[in-house]
Amino acid sequence: MSGTSSDKSIDNAIADPKTYASEEAFHSLFTNLRRDDPVHWTEPDEYRPFWAITKHADIAEIERQNEFFINDPRLTLTTIETEEKVKQFTGGSHLLLRTLVNMDNPDHRAYRGMTQAWFMPPNLKSLEAKVSALATEYIDRMEALNGSCDFVRDVAVWYPLRVIMTVLGVPPEDEGFMLKLTQEIFGASDPEMKRAENATTFNANTITDFFNYFGAITADRRKNPRDDVASVIANAKINGELISDFEALSYYVIVATAGHDTTSSTTAGGLLALMQNPAEFAKLRANPDLLPSAIDEMIRWVTPVKNFFRTATEDVEFRGKKIRKGDNLLMCYWSANRDEDVFDDPFTFRIDRSPNKHIAFGYGAHVCLGQHLAKMEIRSLYKELLSRLDTVELAGDPAWVEANFVSGLKRLPIRYSMKRKAA
Numbered sequence: 001m002s003g004t005s006s007d008k009s010i011d012n013a014i015a016d017p018k019t020y021a022s023e024e025a026f027h028s029l030f031t032n033l034r035r036d037d038p039v040h041w042t043e044p045d046e047y048r049p050f051w052a053i054t055k056h057a058d059i060a061e062i063e064r065q066n067e068f069f070i071n072d073p074r075l076t077l078t079t080i081e082t083e084e085k086v087k088q089f090t091g092g093s094h095l096l097l098r099t100l101v102n103m104d105n106p107d108h109r110a111y112r113g114m115t116q117a118w119f120m121p122p123n124l125k126s127l128e129a130k131v132s133a134l135a136t137e138y139i140d141r142m143e144a145l146n147g148s149c150d151f152v153r154d155v156a157v158w159y160p161l162r163v164i165m166t167v168l169g170v171p172p173e174d175e176g177f178m179l180k181l182t183q184e185i186f187g188a189s190d191p192e193m194k195r196a197e198n199a200t201t202f203n204a205n206t207i208t209d210f211f212n213y214f215g216a217i218t219a220d221r222r223k224n225p226r227d228d229v230a231s232v233i234a235n236a237k238i239n240g241e242l243i244s245d246f247e248a249l250s251y252y253v254i255v256a257t258a259g260h261d262t263t264s265s266t267t268a269g270g271l272l273a274l275m276q277n278p279a280e281f282a283k284l285r286a287n288p289d290l291l292p293s294a295i296d297e298m299i300r301w302v303t304p305v306k307n308f309f310r311t312a313t314e315d316v317e318f319r320g321k322k323i324r325k326g327d328n329l330l331m332c333y334w335s336a337n338r339d340e341d342v343f344d345d346p347f348t349f350r351i352d353r354s355p356n357k358h359i360a361f362g363y364g365a366h367v368c369l370g371q372h373l374a375k376m377e378i379r380s381l382y383k384e385l386l387s388r389l390d391t392v393e394l395a396g397d398p399a400w401v402e403a404n405f406v407s408g409l410k411r412l413p414i415r416y417s418m419k420r421k422a423a
């Protein structure tokens, strides 16, 4: 054991998926941690212990030293029971998938290099018109709902899904199936989202469905390459060899899942923040040029990826705490994005916040591969929405997913009126 922990209720709350479904519960817990014990030894029931890292500067430092603080073997907050089930399912491995986030160098550099250029702004330019047409299509659907909808279920989940599936080359008729799978992976601890036959938060059945689906895509793209990311992945070679099926399939899964719930949570959480801050909403409507900074603020505000682990490869002292080789450090991004040492009035939503050094996309070697795509798609949707929305207000209580990894709103009932669409 590497540290001592005094209050079990704090430790349980840090891991509890319910904490992440309440902004108030989360922020009061983590504001205290940042002040009193920013590198906190945490021993929750049902989870292996870890250090909770809650300050922005500390997380950036850990991510910067990626040879020293590595991604494998522990990445997300899963229970000991789930970890055991994974091992049973895989025949001993702790990995259900081997994606970019599970890899360290030299593999990480090689695998990230396969698609990095595809996700950079110069290449994304060619996608912009398609994404903007999709944004129009989904705001048309919103208009067709006649003034009331659940913005999460009717708009925010479908649009990013369609964008990422377009990027991957999955046809529109399969989007419902893909939606179910990605939500089951990330929302598995929420009773409303989890698949009935998965008795715990274990996602093996979901992963099997994903693998079956994308196995067929790999075979197709090896025969008939197109200009989508699936073709880049299916035909990628490392040291002259095609990558293994397991790694190709893992790659699709990371792009499909990382590119979906994150963006939809930000889109929905951003609208809620605007409705709750009418002066900021009015400012944005009067100055659409503020959209890029408004979107950065939405991403900071929501921070859909709540945390990731790193593992220390050597003994080290960190803010006076003795971290041992093999200890796990949970980088709490949502906490870092309210760090009083980095942000003025961190709990105020400001669409023109500048600078806005949020760390919601992570930092360093693993920094989000899809960050430019995410910003482009959220910008396209809001551009369309703001130009057509007349009025909007809450029409019921919003609700958040109970999940301690990627999370956001699961319901946002709204009432609205829209301007007549320009011919």
Ligand code: HEM
Residues within 6 Å of the ligand: 063, 100, 101, 102, 112, 254, 255, 258, 259, 260, 262, 263, 266, 299, 303, 304, 305, 308, 333, 360, 361, 362, 363, 364, 365, 366, 367, 368, 369, 370, 371, 373, 374
């Ligand atoms: C607002 C939306 C998004 C947020 C907040 C977000 C956040 C993150 C975070 C925190 C990480 C880990 C970074 C680290 O370890 O330093 C990450 C990694 C990643 N993200 Fe995103 N993401 C978003 C959208 C997307 C999209 C649209 C894609 C589509 C391709 C995507 C693909 C990935 C991939 C592939 C990785 C792994 C990168 C690596 O390990 O090298 N993300 N993202």
